[in-house]
Structure formats: structure tokens, C-alpha cells
Amino acid sequence: MAQSSPPPSGGNPFAQQPADANPYAQQPTAANPYAQQPTDGNPFAQQPGAAVPPPAPFAPPVAQARNNLALGLVVAVVTALVTAGVYGGIIGATEYQIGYAAVGVGFVIGFASGRIGGPNPVLPVVSALLSLGAVYLGQLIGIAMIGADEVGVSATSLFVDHFDVLTEGWSETASPMTFLFLALGAFAAFSGAKKAAAR
Incomplete structure (x- = not known):
């Protein structure tokens, strides 16, 4: 065969x-x-010249390192200005200083800066300082809103044209609770930045 x-x-x-x-x-x-x-x-x-097979579709993406101090500082400043306005609006609407709102202001500032800026040790300190300024500015905005209703002028003109009167009013009405809210906001900002950087 x-x-x-x-x-x-x-x-x-x-x-x-x-x-x-x-x-x-x-x-x-x-x-x-x-x-x-x-x-x-x-x-x-x-x-040589042979086609390379495509990468696996299930490969995890490469994580980008978050360590941008400048961007973290910019975010902290912008967040401080925004939260100061919100906090002032809450005080002006309720005519009360609310401790939880001050803590929220600080935490949001710290968390935003730590989330964007990364684990840089400068960010928690700067966030705490900015939180002090934001809570103080928010209290002044709240006083301006309350005073504007009583005097019959706009809160903006009272804030811009009579800023010295607002600071004097703040000094006269400041109590231990006022300073406690400042301290709580700073502590919340410091811890918020640490927690966000650890994620």
C-alpha cells in the first residue's frame, strides 16, 4: 500500500x-x-518585526503618586475662602455660631489639601492655619449679615466699607465658645489632611 x-x-x-x-x-x-x-x-x-500581542485588559492601572505641595496649597486656600462664605451664611441665617459647622470647615479644608497635595508634612499645618482664618472670616461675614438686616444696608457694603466696625464687634462679642470653635476647626483641618494623605 x-x-x-x-x-x-x-x-x-x-x-x-x-x-x-x-x-x-x-x-x-x-x-x-x-x-x-x-x-x-x-x-x-x-x-524581529513580529506583532506584539496586546496587553491584558484586566491589568491594573498604574497609581499616580500624589505629592504636589503647590497644588495642595492652592486647593487649601480656595477651599478656605469657599467654606468661610458658607460658614458665614449659616451664622447669618441662624444668628448662632454652630460648632459642627466650624469643625466641618476645618475638615473640608484639610481633607481637600491632603487629598490633592499628598503626604507632605507642611499641608496639615497650613490647613490648620487656613482653618483659623476661614472660621474667623466666616464669623465676620455672619456678623455683617446680621448687622446689615438691623441697619438696612447690604452685607457686602458693611463688610467692605466698615470692616473695622465688624472686627470691633467681633472682639466685643467673642466668648470662650468662639475661641473653642476656632480651635476645633484647626484640629479638624490638621486631622483631615492627615487622613486624606493616608488614603
Whole structure:
């Protein structure tokens, strides 16, 4: 019985052709461009110019380091100005200083700066100082809003044109609770920056 000869490789794109020193090396074809041929005695070396398989879709993204002091400081200043306005609005609407609001002001400032700026040790200290300023400014805005209702002028004109009157009014009405709220806001800012940087 005559033995049939194997079909040429052109008829079967998946046929393997023996190569030097490695009879199992698969030849690259149009159907399999990732097939490897031995080069310089290395049966696992990929041929130059061969297509590289795409990366795995489930590979985790590379985490970017957060250590930008300048950006963290800018975010802290902007957040301090915004939260001072919000805190002043709360005081002006309720005519009371609310301790939780002062803590919230400090925590938001610290958390924002630490989240953006990273674990730089300067940020918690700066956040605490900015929180003192934000709570104080918020109290002045609240006094301006309350005084504007009583005098019959706008709070903006009272704040801009009679800022010295507002500071005198703050000094006269300041109590131990006022300074406690300042301290609570600073502490919340310091701890908020530390917690955000640790994430």
C-alpha cells in the first residue's frame, strides 16, 4: 500500500515546519502572526518585526503618586475662602455660631489639601492655619449679615466699607465658645489632611 505524502504547508496554514535545531518551532503564517522561530539557538526568541500581542485588559492601572505641595496649597486656600462664605451664611441665617459647622470647615479644608497635595508634612499645618482664618472670616461675614438686616444696608457694603466696625464687634462679642470653635476647626483641618494623605 503506497503511503501518501503530507500536504504542502501552503495548503494548511496551521501546519508546522521543522526548523534548525527545533523541529517543533511553528512558522509564522498569515493565520498565526505570533508564531515564533528559533534565532541564534534560542527557540523562544521572537522574530524581529513580529506583532506584539496586546496587553491584558484586566491589568491594573498604574497609581499616580500624589505629592504636589503647590497644588495642595492652592486647593487649601480656595477651599478656605469657599467654606468661610458658607460658614458665614449659616451664622447669618441662624444668628448662632454652630460648632459642627466650624469643625466641618476645618475638615473640608484639610481633607481637600491632603487629598490633592499628598503626604507632605507642611499641608496639615497650613490647613490648620487656613482653618483659623476661614472660621474667623466666616464669623465676620455672619456678623455683617446680621448687622446689615438691623441697619438696612447690604452685607457686602458693611463688610467692605466698615470692616473695622465688624472686627470691633467681633472682639466685643467673642466668648470662650468662639475661641473653642476656632480651635476645633484647626484640629479638624490638621486631622483631615492627615487622613486624606493616608488614603
